[in-house]
Amino acid sequence: MATETVSMNRPKRGLWDGGQSPMNASYGKLMMWFFLLSDAFTFSALLVAYGMIRYSNLANETAVGGLGTYVPSQEAWPVPDMVFNAVPFLHGVHLPLVFVGIMTFILIMSSVTMVLAVEAGHRMDRRAVQKYLLWTIIGGITFLGCQAWEWSHFIAGSDTGISLADGTKFYGANLHVNEYGPQLFADLFFFITGFHGTHVLSGVVLLILIFFNTAVGTYDRRGHYEMVEKIGLYWHFVDLVWVFVFTFFYLI
Amino acid sequence: MAQINDHHDAEVTPQPANKEHIKKIWKTALILGAVTAVEFIIAFTMEANMLRIAIFIGLTVVKAFYIVAEFMHMKYETKSLAWSVILPTIFIVWLIIALLTEGGQVLQGRM
Numbered sequence: 254m255a256t257e258t259v260s261m262n263r264p265k266r267g268l269w270d271g272g273q274s275p276m277n278a279s280y281g282k283l284m285m286w287f288f289l290l291s292d293a294f295t296f297s298a299l300l301v302a303y304g305m306i307r308y309s310n311l312a313n314e315t316a317v318g319g320l321g322t323y324v325p326s327q328e329a330w331p332v333p334d335m336v337f338n339a340v341p342f343l344h345g346v347h348l349p350l351v352f353v354g355i356m357t358f359i360l361i362m363s364s365v366t367m368v369l370a371v372e373a374g375h376r377m378d379r380r381a382v383q384k385y386l387l388w389t390i391i392g393g394i395t396f397l398g399c400q401a402w403e404w405s406h407f408i409a410g411s412d413t414g415i416s417l418a419d420g421t422k423f424y425g426a427n428l429h430v431n432e433y434g435p436q437l438f439a440d441l442f443f444f445i446t447g448f449h450g451t452h453v454l455s456g457v458v459l460l461i462l463i464f465f466n467t468a469v470g471t472y473d474r475r476g477h478y479e480m481v482e483k484i485g486l487y488w489h490f491v492d493l494v495w496v497f498v499f500t501f502f503y504l505i
Numbered sequence: 506m507a508q509i510n511d512h513h514d515a516e517v518t519p520q521p522a523n524k525e526h527i528k529k530i531w532k533t534a535l536i537l538g539a540v541t542a543v544e545f546i547i548a549f550t551m552e553a554n555m556l557r558i559a560i561f562i563g564l565t566v567v568k569a570f571y572i573v574a575e576f577m578h579m580k581y582e583t584k585s586l587a588w589s590v591i592l593p594t595i596f597i598v599w600l601i602i603a604l605l606t607e608g609g610q611v612l613q614g615r616m
Binding site: 297310377 | 517519520523527530531537538541545549553561562564565568569572573576585586589593594596600601604605608609611615
């Protein structure tokens with residue numbers, strides 16, 4: 254009988270019956286996760302479209318197995334190694350994947366400094382948060398600079414170029430003409446890396462905002478650094494997308 | 506209360522860093538770097554075929570797991586949060602299957 258009285262005073266409450274957060278996460282953090290999920294759908298739509306269009310075109314097999322020289326063709330999908338093989342200051346040297354490798358390294362390192370900033374935020378260590386946020390911002394800006402170089406190189410084109418129907422020479426690529434292969438290859442390059450670059454850019458803007466807020470002590474007054482955590486989630490997502498872009502656009 | 510707002514600098518004392526936690530972060534970074542290095546080696550030594558594509562996709566999933574689980578802290582969230590984010594991505598899997606099949610069909614139609 255005594256046990257019954259106790260249960261009468263404290264009714265049994267399920268996890269989802271209210272009065273507590275069942276997912277043990279704040280509203281803002283939860284919404285950041287669902288925003289990232291929706292963003293993942295957008296990026297996968299772009300990448301899957303790339304896959305589909307690539308499969309609906311013939312593969313360029315002029316240099317299969319290291320035999321023969323690679324010849325770009327307007328009908329066959331280009332081999333990424335042969336298109337993205339340039340590194341700044343090394344003109345004319347064939348270095349496939351080296352520059353994107355450097356970009357990948359920069360973005361992974363900026364992700365590491367971002368986790369370190371979040372970790373410092375948990376400890377309410379404002380100086381450490383500032384330091385690591387600054388490193389993350391530098392990493393993000395460096396990545397954007399690399400991407401700008403990659404774009405301008407892609408647009409300027411190779412030394413050989415292609416001959417157009419009217420007899421003129423064309424170098425590089427834009428949304429209408431493309432020396433590397435089928436037109437959609439250039440269009441998808443601009444859209445996918447451009448959409449990712451836009452995310453990096455907005456990430457850098459958000460990082461600068463929270464750096465400013467950290468510096469003026471907003472989060473110390475608030476009592477927690479959760480905003481750093483939320484922007485951190487976004488920043489890691491940008492890194493995650495790059496991992497997929499790197500594989501599907503440059504490796505395969 | 507006004508005093509706290511005016512002199513926030515002196516109010517908060519940071520706790521010392523947790524060595525174990527920081528070691529784990531660097532370990533994850535090392536794994537990500539190592540997997541990328543393996544991808545590079547394969548890209549330069551292996552001939553392009555279906556097996557190489559499968560290996561690349563497998564290694565990408567490994568990297569994605571470490572970024573989401575460790576960097577984004579998903580491993581330490583509640584199960585309901587983790588599943589409500591991960592389960593909807595099943596639609597992406599369907600999209601991949603549907604559109605890659607479609608791409609192959611388009612190529613057949615063109616030839």
